[in-house]
Amino acid sequence: MKRVVSLWAELFALSWRRTPGVVAGNLAVLSLGVVATSGTAVALARAVDGMAGGNRTAAVVGAAAAAVCYAVSHMSGLMSGTLRVVAVERVGFTDVNSEIYRDIGTLQGLEHLERTDFLDRVTTVSRSAWGITNSLWGAIGMLADTLQLVVLLCLLGTVSPWLLLLLPAACLPLLANYRAQRLVTAAETETAEDFRLQRHLFELATDAGAGKEIRVAGATAALAERQSAAWDRAMRARYWARLRASAVKAAGWAVFTTGFGGGLGLVVWQAAHGQGSSGDVVLTITVAATLRQAVQQTLARAGETLDGMRLVEPFLWLRAYAARDRARTRGTETAPGSLREGIRLEQVTYTYPGTDRTALDAVSCTLPAGAVVAVVGEYGSGKTTLVKLLAKFYRPDSGRITVDGYDLATLDTDAWRARISAAFQDFGRFRTVFAETVGLGDLPHKDEPSRIAEAVAAADAESVVGSLPEGLDTRLGRELGGVDLSEGQWQKTALARAAMRQSPLLFVLDEPTASLDAPSEEEIFQRYMDRARSLAARTGAVTVIVSHRFSTLSGADLILVLDRGRLAEQGTHEELLALGGRYADLYGIQATAYTAS
Numbered sequence: 106m107k108r109v110v111s112l113w114a115e116l117f118a119l120s121w122r123r124t125p126g127v128v129a130g131n132l133a134v135l136s137l138g139v140v141a142t143s144g145t146a147v148a149l150a151r152a153v154d155g156m157a158g159g160n161r162t163a164a165v166v167g168a169a170a171a172a173v174c175y176a177v178s179h180m181s182g183l184m185s186g187t188l189r190v191v192a193v194e195r196v197g198f199t200d201v202n203s204e205i206y207r208d209i210g211t212l213q214g215l216e217h218l219e220r221t222d223f224l225d226r227v228t229t230v231s232r233s234a235w236g237i238t239n240s241l242w243g244a245i246g247m248l249a250d251t252l253q254l255v256v257l258l259c260l261l262g263t264v265s266p267w268l269l270l271l272l273p274a275a276c277l278p279l280l281a282n283y284r285a286q287r288l289v290t291a292a293e294t295e296t297a298e299d300f301r302l303q304r305h306l307f308e309l310a311t312d313a314g315a316g317k318e319i320r321v322a323g324a325t326a327a328l329a330e331r332q333s334a335a336w337d338r339a340m341r342a343r344y345w346a347r348l349r350a351s352a353v354k355a356a357g358w359a360v361f362t363t364g365f366g367g368g369l370g371l372v373v374w375q376a377a378h379g380q381g382s383s384g385d386v387v388l389t390i391t392v393a394a395t396l397r398q399a400v401q402q403t404l405a406r407a408g409e410t411l412d413g414m415r416l417v418e419p420f421l422w423l424r425a426y427a428a429r430d431r432a433r434t435r436g437t438e439t440a441p442g443s444l445r446e447g448i449r450l451e452q453v454t455y456t457y458p459g460t461d462r463t464a465l466d467a468v469s470c471t472l473p474a475g476a477v478v479a480v481v482g483e484y485g486s487g488k489t490t491l492v493k494l495l496a497k498f499y500r501p502d503s504g505r506i507t508v509d510g511y512d513l514a515t516l517d518t519d520a521w522r523a524r525i526s527a528a529f530q531d532f533g534r535f536r537t538v539f540a541e542t543v544g545l546g547d548l549p550h551k552d553e554p555s556r557i558a559e560a561v562a563a564a565d566a567e568s569v570v571g572s573l574p575e576g577l578d579t580r581l582g583r584e585l586g587g588v589d590l591s592e593g594q595w596q597k598t599a600l601a602r603a604a605m606r607q608s609p610l611l612f613v614l615d616e617p618t619a620s621l622d623a624p625s626e627e628e629i630f631q632r633y634m635d636r637a638r639s640l641a642a643r644t645g646a647v648t649v650i651v652s653h654r655f656s657t658l659s660g661a662d663l664i665l666v667l668d669r670g671r672l673a674e675q676g677t678h679e680e681l682l683a684l685g686g687r688y689a690d691l692y693g694i695q696a697t698a699y700t701a702s
């Protein structure tokens with residue numbers, strides 16, 4: 106709660122700086138609303154007393170004052186709503202939204218994209234700038250409403266001190282509402298996993314890629330059943346929580362209404378026994394109606410504020426997470442100009458957060474400067490994890506990676522990434538103009554046609570460009586009015602992007618040809634081997650290739666064989682064959698399979 110209040114204070118200061126007139130105007134209008142609402146009741150009571158006592162002037166002045174107060178209180182409600190939207194839009198869309206996008210965009214690690222619990226929070230935050238800023242004005246509105254309640258109850262106190270007991274009674278619906286909201290939130294948290302599951306199954310069914318497989322497998326009905334079961338489980342728990350919440354709210358209101366009915370009876374009894382005026386009765390009835398409205402409004406605002414607070418929590422989490430990420434990844438050293446020794450892994454161990462299985466287990470090896478290093482192993486043996494650690498997406502749990510003797514952890518992450526070229530197996534499909542999708546690989550040179558042409562040639566993608574209606578200027582992505590590419594063509598754009606940087610120290614190709622046919626694969630490997638050699642001569646760059654196709658890797662200077670996260674063997678193709686171990690087995694199996702086919 107303390108953190109939420111300090112965020113509100115921060116947002117208030119920001120709003121004041123951005124739109125001082127709107128903020129001051131809104132505060133003034135809210136205060137005016139409090140005074141005018143109570144004024145209406147008092148003026149009406151005076152008008153009635155004037156009439157009853159035969160004082161025409163008092164009656165007319167009272168009635169006029171009541172009319173003015175009523176108009177002001179009504180107008181203040183409308184104006185406050187408008188001013189609030191202006192203030193929220195100005196700060197929400199400008200400052201809060203920019204901060205959210207900056208925090209998400211500058212995260213250096215990958216956990217927020219790979220872990221569903223992180224992803225959920227990041228997705229929530231990315232859509233919540235308005236709600237977060239609005240929660241500040243919800244809280245301010247709630248303060249004004251509470252003030253209104255207190256003033257109204259004090260007015261009742263002037264009629265009879267017993268009516269002051271309505272103050273604690275009025276707190277009961279507020280407390281009940283808070284309790285009810287917590288019940289609903291707890292149910293939502295408890296059923297979040299089922300909710301995610303049903304959403305995942307729904308997306309599977311509506312995704313074009315997965316949809317094909319599902320239809321061929323005839324699994325549509327089975328998946329729909331599972332989706333509906335998960336949805337039912339989540340909804341049933343939420344339904345009961347809402348029902349319980351309604352009962353709690355109703356109980357709070359019942360106590361308040363009973364108390365109020367009693368209070369009203371007391372005032373009428375007093376008036377009947379000459380202990381109060383008719384004005385007192387009118388005052389009590391007017392305040393009664395206003396009070397009910399005020400309590401309801403306070404409840405509505407409390408709900409709105411609590412809703413906003415639910416958004417504030419993931420926002421604060423993202424802020425702290427991004428700050429930790431920045432502190433963790435901000436190194437002090439810049440990357441060397443060229444590699445002399447190479448990259449060393451010393452007892453590198455890594456386990457993905459939230460899992461038990463060690464993805465890399467005490468791996469030690471040297472990737473010599475200028476070498477082409479192939480990483481092989483069965484599915485899930487840790488190959489991609491190894492290259493992701495080299496790209497500094499994660500940090501080893503223990504052990505370290507050094508680049509020419511510098512600990513990778515101390516190198517500035519952006520500076521190191523600026524010296525990496527990489528194509529990953531789950532490559533991006535950037536739906537923009539073709540030249541741009543390639544140029545993104547080296548932003549300072551993205552508009553240089555010669556660099557783009559070279560990169561396209563390196564990826565053997567000239568034929569892709571040739572087949573596009575407007576060549577390099579063709580827009581990609583049917584959703585955005587462009588053309589669609591096949592998987593292989595998309596992969597070639599990723600490979601071309603990876604060929605943009607001309608002096609990387611590390612060149613990573615993680616399953617670079619998985620979507621390509623055999624002739625294209627051969628051709629590309631040949632081109633990338635040539636590129637690796639020329640980079641090696643220029644900067645001593647290390648090229649790391651992850652592949653399942655052993656036949657293409659025999660020319661590598663060093664082959665690392667991973668087995669369930671451990672480095673099982675290392676050496677050249679010939680050395681490993683002579684060893685007759687894991688590599689020789691796997692190579693033998695593939696060779697036999699190819700010969701047989």
Ligand SMILES: Nc1ncnc2c1ncn2[C@@H]1O[C@H](COP(=O)(O)OP(=O)(O)OP(=O)(O)O)[C@@H](O)[C@H]1O
Pocket residue numbers: 219457458460462463464482483484485486487488489490491
């Ligand atoms: N983001 C992740 N979160 C949790 N576990 C992961 C994640 N990525 C990989 N793993 C696990 O880490 C282990 C190593 O995975 P990795 O992707 O490095 O293997 P790989 O050898 O590249 O596999 P493949 O050949 O299938 O690409 C596997 O057990 C995998 O399930």
